[in-house]
Amino acid sequence: MSISLTPKQEHFIQTKLQTGKYNSVEEVIEIALQLLDEYDRAESEWVKEVREKIDAAIAISEHTAPIDGETFVNQILDRFQQQRQVQK
Numbered sequence: 001m002s003i004s005l006t007p008k009q010e011h012f013i014q015t016k017l018q019t020g021k022y023n024s025v026e027e028v029i030e031i032a033l034q035l036l037d038e039y040d041r042a043e044s045e046w047v048k049e050v051r052e053k054i055d056a057a058i059a060i061s062e063h064t065a066p067i068d069g070e071t072f073v074n075q076i077l078d079r080f081q082q083q084r085q086v087q088k
Helices: 007-018 025-061 069-087
Strands: none
Touching: 007 025
16 A cells, blocks of 8 residues: 655654654554554443443433423532632
């Protein structure tokens, strides 16, 4: 496979090579691709966890009485005030 890099990407790689930490362009790109793969897996796991939390919250909300918006906001404000009191 042959790829073309932008001047900005080339500069980035050259900067990394100049540190002496990396021995070749291939090494810099390999590490970058590994990090991208790790990032993608972590993001997928985060999305999965958030979906599970949302599903759990929906399930709980189906068994509790609804509240109006004003009551909801007041409850949140009360929680914030309580936390501020604890932190003082």
